[in-house]
Amino acid sequence: MSRETLQLRLLKTNLGIFALTLLGTTWQLWIPQTRFPQIPLFEWVSALPAGIDWLTFGIMLATAGGLLLFSLVPILLKRSEQEPAAGWQRSCGLLFLSAYTVSVLFDQHRLQPWTYQFALGLLVLTCLKPPRAIRLMRLFVISIYLYSAFSKCDASFVQTLGRQLAEGLFSAVGISTAFWSPKTLGWIAATFPVGELLVAAGLFFRRTRKPALVAAIGMHVCLMLAIGPWGLNHYRGVLIWNIYFIIQDLLLFTANQTLDCPRTAKTEAQISEESLSPGRATVLERVPLLLVWLAILAPLLEPTGYFDHWPAWGLYASRHDRVVLLVNEQARAQLPASLQPFVDPPQPLSPWCRVRVERWSLAELGAPLYPQARFQLGVAIGVGRLLQQLPETEASPRIKLLFEGAANRWTGKRNVSEYTGLKEIEALSDRFWLNTVPRPLTLSD
Known part of the structure; x- marks a missing residue:
């Protein structure tokens, strides 16, 4: 086989192996779950059955595994130039990208950079001729x-x-x-x-x-x-x-x-x-080429x-805007046991405890927190609504949010705005074009 053909097959083999590895490492991110807030890309998606996540996750695993076999077997058997089942390979690349797109609609957290790269990479390697x-x-x-x-x-x-x-x-x-x-x-x-x-x-x-x-x-x-x-x-x-x-x-x-x-x-x-x-x-190559461009x-x-x-x-990068979530010290004790390890003790002379959302994400889903302020606001709303469901034990607000604007490129300084209570925090959703409203969250102890 030519050098280009071998190079293309090795690239697909490498991508297939690591796609399966990382999907397996972060499997809880891709299935229906209530361990961490899910923020759909559009609010209307919340009305769709969460079970679709199982279908998209299964398609991503099956297509990545299929492409791995289509690439690895010809290398081991030293097959000639002709790509085996080229049409099926093209279908696998398109199906992986389609399933990934649908899964992101159900939860913005899934827009992990490695999956985004793999979806586009599979599209390129399966839909274009080797030189291109x-x-x-x-x-x-x-x-x-x-x-x-x-x-x-x-x-x-x-x-x-x-x-x-x-x-x-x-x-x-x-x-x-x-x-x-x-x-x-x-x-x-x-x-x-x-x-x-x-x-x-x-x-x-x-x-x-x-x-x-x-x-x-x-x-x-x-x-x-x-x-x-x-x-x-x-x-x-x-x-x-x-x-x-x-x-x-x-x-x-x-x-x-x-x-x-x-x-x-x-x-x-x-x-x-x-x-x-x-x-x-x-014609077959034009659409994938335009998508990658x-x-x-x-x-x-x-x-x-x-x-x-x-x-x-x-x-x-650390310049982007971000959200800091705080809960009242009295409300902290009411949180489910699964969340409490990620809540810091209050600072001296302050009743507020910081919720380490980034650690919570890693512990529950095996994936880093999506850095967009829009998504982090949705997580804060999910925790606020969870606290709202619990019986009242104090008159003071249970939740507070610090909205830190993008850092100045030359000084690193940020403008920080403070919002107290769930009503004020939910009003921030109007700032964003895309959804910040989470699916219902029911954490177990």
Whole structure:
């Protein structure tokens, strides 16, 4: 088989293995559940039966598993150029994307960046011819690095998450940062987006691709050290996703084809097969090609507020607006036992306890909290309505919310607004175009 065919099959095999692994790791996120608030994308979706989640989850597992078999078996049997069941593979790619889209309609929390990437990746690898598919996958991956780098270019990242990652990285290699100044850690944190930006630029050009690939692998290894059990001990799914990225980069960027290879060295037919212009694609390839181009360009809208942070590859970015949920100390005791471990004690001279929603999400669903303020507001409304169902024991409000606006890019400062009581908090829903109303939540003790 040709190098392109083998490369395409290995990419599909890699994607299928890690899609199944991460879906299995986060299985509770994809099924009907009341362990954590579910926030549909549109309010009318709440009227639909939650059992549809089982269907979409089953389709995602079946199609990912089917594509893995369609790709792995020909490699093991050393089959020739002809792709086995090409029509079925195309159907699997489209079904995976369709099932994923429906599942996101039922819960915005499912718009995890790795699943979003896998859904688009499967579409590219199954619906486009090998030369065009590989070339578009390269461009898609480069765009992820590019947008991720830009999302960290602000004071907020340097002052918060960037410093934490630096501390986790040095801790993993046995170097204590206890006596390092915040300024020193800040300068180290500032190198992270610069390095990611250089990786994106280096992978785009043929002459710099080899050192950029080495740098990309080193970057992923450093991130795994920083957030792994030797460092900050964060969400294990991120470790799995980084391993996927390393293998994917090796498969994509070690072959001879390049984004900028001179066209004079190719025939007109080869140029047409590799072209990323929808006008040069066949009818069957045109729609998938347009969808992926839309996904590549849509993150440009993120600063305007018309596109979410994670689909715009705002990974480990901290500038976005966010919500802090607080409950009254007396109401804390009334919360179900499953939620109480994630409620902090009150600060001195304050009756309010912070609910660590991000830890709650990881513990119950195995997935990090969706960073959009809209979604976090929905979670707060869900907890507020849960408290409202409990018998009254005090006259004071049971819930309070701090709405922290986006951090200033140069200073990291935020405007913070305070809302007390469920009625005030629910009124914030009018700020958003998409839904913030959760499905009914009934936590068990």
